[in-house]
Every structure is written in structure tokens, then in C-alpha cells.
Amino acid sequence: MIAKPFSKGDRGVPNFNDDLTFDYVIVGGGSAGAVIARRLADAGIGTIALIEAGPLDEGVPCLMDVSRLSEQPTSLDWGFLASTTDAKPARLNYSRAKVLGGCGTHNDCAWLIPPESDFAEWERLGAKGWGPQEIRSHINRLLSQVGVETRPDTNPVSAALLRAGQELGLRRTEFRQEISPGIGMLPLNAIGKHRQSSSVSYLHPLSKLPEMLEVFSETFVTRVIIQDGRAIGVETSLGPVHARNEVIITAGSIQSPQLLMVSGIGEAQHLGAMGIPVVADVPGVGRSLADHYSSAVVFELKESVPAWDVTPYESIMLLKVDADAPAPDCLCQFGLRPGNPSGRHGEKSTSSFNSEGRLIDIASNATRPRSRGDIRLVTSDMRDKPRIRLNYLSDPEDYDLRIIGEGMRFARRFIETHSFGEIAVREVAPGPSVVKDDDITDYIRSNLETVYHAAGTCRMGSDDDPTAVVDTALRVRNIASLRVCDASIFPSMVTVNINCAVMTVAEKAAATIIAAAKTPGSRAANEALLAIGS
Structure with a gap:
């Protein structure tokens, strides 16, 4: 299938031969990406491109009906293989969604709100501002958007x-x-049998998206473009997309660290072994993998x-x-x-x-769980699947x-x-x-069986934490205008199924980005003023 962006009404399909530039470029239309895209668009802080490697989900029966999960085609999965221990080869099918809505479009819709002790632990580990009191308002905002029923x-x-x-x-x-x-x-983020994924709850109907938001489907991001220590856009399967203000990676706990590494951000020794020029030596990228x-x-x-x-x-x-x-x-x-x-x-x-x-x-x-695994590159090409070591019972x-x-x-x-x-x-x-x-x-x-809850591979932490990849505003270390927001930023695993936690993190991230954009003197605020005056 030819990759193409989604077009709204008579606005036309963007031409990748042109210089495509947005204020914010979001990589991955999953549980976090869809939330952030909609919140930024509604805030009116600039234009947003939401880039998704898979197809659209709206109107596809096996994607909308939770009970038809087994009918979903394998083309909607990345087909990753993982090893459960160092002693075993990579034979475990580690399912990851390749469709708008991400893993929330092909999971079992379990909806459990993490207990306050989880966020207290995050704060104890250095994620200041992520304690239970600060998180509560974002959970409440999420619950006002997503339909939930108990079976x-x-x-x-x-x-x-x-x-x-x-x-x-x-x-x-x-x-x-x-x-x-x-x-x-079990509570489900489903009404009857109808999924209430991030895409359903925040983006549907796609024909009525805000003017500020473009959704690009079937468009694969291969690299973050970094110039003079600042992220200025992404290379995609159809051409470059530039960002005036920020690039926000929401590609999940496997592909977010992979994308950072192929872009030159990661452990210098590992990048060198892959023949990748080091842009920023951030040793924690791909490490600290936790899973249920x-x-x-x-x-x-x-x-x-x-x-x-x-x-x-x-x-x-x-x-x-x-x-x-x-x-x-x-x-x-x-x-x-x-x-x-x-x-x-x-x-x-x-x-x-x-x-x-x-x-x-x-x-x-x-x-x-206390066992930790990692994600490592096999080649410097984003198209090649990374090595996933889960290290269960380690x-x-x-x-x-x-x-x-x-x-x-x-x-x-x-x-x-x-x-x-x-x-x-x-x-x-x-x-x-x-x-x-x-x-x-x-x-x-x-x-042993996985529950498919990979987390922590771009973990959030304090400035003096050598294992942290992003700070408490989810900004990538040593690179300007680049954030990561998905389960990969979890400082530690949450007690329950992770979908609600990921969407909560996205709500807080969106609020942080919007606040920064509205701060006088910020780059985003200055760009907005220039746009108004032009």
C-alpha cells in the first residue's frame, strides 16, 4: 500500500516535494501521540503534524470492536521478536501496533488507574512534579475524555x-x-464492544480534526534531523518534515529509543559500533527495560x-x-x-x-518487577528491527x-x-x-509469557541521574527542541496495565508543552507572535 497523508475535506493532500514545516512534529499516533496532538491543536499554539507509520483506524470493524481482536491482520503489527533471557534466542512474538491509536487499538482494553504510590515512587526517583498530587488533575482530565465501563x-x-x-x-x-x-x-476503556482508544477518544471523527492538525498515515519516520544540537524535523519514507518549535517522539518503548539511537543519541560506544556519528552521548537510551x-x-x-x-x-x-x-x-x-x-x-x-x-x-x-532488559540496535537503519532482551527473572x-x-x-x-x-x-x-x-x-x-507492557527505555529522571534520558519536562538530554513521551519515560513500572498511565503522561506532557509555548520569551511564544504578525 502506498503511504499517504490523511486529507481533510478540500484542504488537499500535502505534497512532500514542498517544504513541509509545522510548529510541532509528533512521531507516532499511538496512546500518547494522539492525546498530545489533539491537546496542542485545541490550545492553538501552532500547527501540528502527527505522523503515523500505520494506516487509519476509523471505520474498520476489527479495530473498533474489542471482541474482534483476533481478526486484526498481521500487517498492523511490527512483528518484533524478543528473547526472554540471555540464554534463549529471540523467539517471543513481542506484539506492537502499527496503526493509528497504537497499542490501544489492538489491546484488550484493560483500564486501571495506577495507585498514588506509583507516582510517589516516580517522584522519589527524581521525577519532581510527577507526584500523586500533581498527577491527579491530569488523570481527571483524561477520565473526562475516555469512556470506561466495568464488565x-x-x-x-x-x-x-x-x-x-x-x-x-x-x-x-x-x-x-x-x-x-x-x-x-475488569474495567475497560470500551463502551459495550466499541474501543475508546486514544484515537477514538481524541481524534475521531478524523474528518472534523482542528485546522491546526494534520495526520499523516502510512508514513515511516527514519531519523530525527538535528542541526547544531537542536531537533529541526524528521526524515520520513516520503521526505522531510520540519519543525519550527519541537519534535516530540511518541513511538513507544521499543521504537522511541531506536529512533534516538539511529539519530545519533545514545551510548557513544554502541553508536560507534553501529557506525553512527554521535550527536549526544546519552548512555541510558534503550536501557532500563521493564515489563510485566x-x-x-x-x-x-x-x-x-x-x-x-x-x-x-x-x-x-x-x-x-x-x-x-x-x-x-x-x-x-x-x-x-x-x-x-x-x-x-x-x-x-x-x-x-x-x-x-x-x-x-x-x-x-x-x-x-525488578528485572531489567534493554533495546540495542542491530544496524543503523530504522527499518531493521532492534534486538529486544527482556531479561526476565534476572x-x-x-x-x-x-x-x-x-x-x-x-x-x-x-x-x-x-x-x-x-x-x-x-x-x-x-x-x-x-x-x-x-x-x-x-x-x-x-x-513465562509477556503482558506486552515494555517501559522505561528512555526513562525520566533528575539532572544528576546518569541513567535518565529525559528530564522532568520530558526533554531529551543535551538536545534542544526534542521530547519523548510514552511508556519509555516511566522511571519505574506502574502497578497495573499501562494504557491509562501512558495517556495520563501524555496529558501532563501536553500541558507542559502548552505552558512553555505561552511563556513570554520562549521560542514557541516568539514563533507564535511572528506567525500572528505575518
Whole structure:
């Protein structure tokens, strides 16, 4: 398909043979990029180009209907492969969206607001101004824009799971209101089955976008153009796009660091090995990769059951393994395996279990994992996939392993309850022969799955933090007029699914950029005055 920009009405399609210049150029139309683009456009601080490598999402049934996730074509995914440990080759399909709306267009729409302790931790790590009090207004603004509903507990399996959790001493919890130990139905950023992604919530209908905003679809950014230490635009698959004020990278935790590195911003030694001239030596680029990952207990049900009607996960439980943890340290998702095509793009399940239509798993993950991986270049070309090393279970104190294991031990107790025992036959995996701690550990090490929550690869921090890539205003170190805003800037992993957190970060970033543009004497303010006078 030929890449082309989106055109609004009679305004015509921009010609890449011309000198395309905007006040702000945003790279990536995902969960963060769409939010920032709309907020800047509505603020009237200048012209905005939102550049997305994938196609538009509006009006495509499998993109708008959450229940049709498995119908999405593989062309909407970047096809990244990752290694879970240094000892294993890169064979894990690490799904990343290539479509307007980003991963919010092909996720399960789990919508959980991070607890205040997450943002308090960010502030403790050097992200001043990102504490819970400062973040609250941005969360509220986000919630006024995005439609959220909690799934009803009408499915008999969900109802049985909730009752079983209560038999085990868990409190029935409304996770839309609080993140605390308990069990309950999962809130979704969906109304019925209709997604409420960043693109749906902030950009649709595309035909009525603000005049100040242009959305370029199917346009791949290959490099940030840097001149005299300042970002002045980007090279794309169709030609250059220049920025008067700022370039804002919102390409996600894999491609944001990759784009910085191919543009000469990163660890000098690594860039030199790739033959890339060093523009700024920023060692933290691509490092500090955090991810949520899990291992599951699987049960066989007495009877085949239909799939849940919206998402593969309807309910969750949150546990506190360590009593002094500031928030739940273990999250378990309940997943139904009806035996039909499953996964993000309709691929058949790779599970070796064969009780078709009669399996349910309880997947345990450490909410604040301590293992860290990295993103490294393979070549100097943005078109080539980077190396993704997740380094699961690599933390020296085995914290992640302990938390995941305790979550699984609790999950195994469900079969002992009256409510779950009425519908379940047996534990399929790890299975009754796996009892000793060493055997459970071996099972976990051999059965790890990603939750696709990569974060931290362009982490935010204080000026004296050698691992930080961006400051508290999300400005890239040693380069003017360049910011990064997506999950890659997280100073540490949040307790819950990350989509809400990413959009919250985008709301705060937009407010920061708008405030800077309206500050007398700023470059953006001066450019705006010149535009008014011309």
C-alpha cells in the first residue's frame, strides 16, 4: 500500500516535494501521540503534524470492536521478536501496533488507574512534579475524555471465580475506583464492544480534526534531523518534515529509543559500533527495560463454555504478597481458553493442553518487577528491527520469581473452593506432581509469557541521574527542541496495565508543552507572535 497523508475535506493532500514545516512534529499516533496532538491543536499554539507509520483506524470493524481482536491482520503489527533471557534466542512474538491509536487499538482494553504510590515512587526517583498530587488533575482530565465501563459478572464462570475468591478471603473490589487487594471485574476503556482508544477518544471523527492538525498515515519516520544540537524535523519514507518549535517522539518503548539511537543519541560506544556519528552521548537510551510478565495455573472445566463476549480477560485479582508493599505486588488475570483461534492476530494457541473449550488459566505477574532488559540496535537503519532482551527473572534477589510463585500458589487454591469446584475438574498445569518449591520454580522458568507492557527505555529522571534520558519536562538530554513521551519515560513500572498511565503522561506532557509555548520569551511564544504578525 502506498503511504499517504490523511486529507481533510478540500484542504488537499500535502505534497512532500514542498517544504513541509509545522510548529510541532509528533512521531507516532499511538496512546500518547494522539492525546498530545489533539491537546496542542485545541490550545492553538501552532500547527501540528502527527505522523503515523500505520494506516487509519476509523471505520474498520476489527479495530473498533474489542471482541474482534483476533481478526486484526498481521500487517498492523511490527512483528518484533524478543528473547526472554540471555540464554534463549529471540523467539517471543513481542506484539506492537502499527496503526493509528497504537497499542490501544489492538489491546484488550484493560483500564486501571495506577495507585498514588506509583507516582510517589516516580517522584522519589527524581521525577519532581510527577507526584500523586500533581498527577491527579491530569488523570481527571483524561477520565473526562475516555469512556470506561466495568464488565458485568453475568458469565457463570466469572461469577464462580468471584465467589471462589471471596471464599479464600478476598474482598470483592471495584477496581475502577481503587487499586487494592481483592477480586473483581475488569474495567475497560470500551463502551459495550466499541474501543475508546486514544484515537477514538481524541481524534475521531478524523474528518472534523482542528485546522491546526494534520495526520499523516502510512508514513515511516527514519531519523530525527538535528542541526547544531537542536531537533529541526524528521526524515520520513516520503521526505522531510520540519519543525519550527519541537519534535516530540511518541513511538513507544521499543521504537522511541531506536529512533534516538539511529539519530545519533545514545551510548557513544554502541553508536560507534553501529557506525553512527554521535550527536549526544546519552548512555541510558534503550536501557532500563521493564515489563510485566506472568506464569499461569491452568484448570480444566467440567463443561465446555463459550468465550467471554468482549475480551479474553473479564476479571482479575490483586494480592499483597509482602505485607509492607505500598500497593498490591501481584496481579492475576483470569483467562478463558475456549479452544478457538486466540491471540492478537488469530494465530492458534501454542498451548500443549488439549481439553478444547474447557480450560481457564490464572496468570500471575509481579506488578512492580525488578528485572531489567534493554533495546540495542542491530544496524543503523530504522527499518531493521532492534534486538529486544527482556531479561526476565534476572533480578539478583529473585524478587520477581518469588512474587509470581506466591501468586500461583494462591491461584492453585481455587480448586479447593466450593464455588470453583462446582465447575472445575482438575488442575492441568503445573499439575499435581509439581509440589516442591524447586519444581514450581522450574515450571515458572519454563512457562513465562509477556503482558506486552515494555517501559522505561528512555526513562525520566533528575539532572544528576546518569541513567535518565529525559528530564522532568520530558526533554531529551543535551538536545534542544526534542521530547519523548510514552511508556519509555516511566522511571519505574506502574502497578497495573499501562494504557491509562501512558495517556495520563501524555496529558501532563501536553500541558507542559502548552505552558512553555505561552511563556513570554520562549521560542514557541516568539514563533507564535511572528506567525500572528505575518
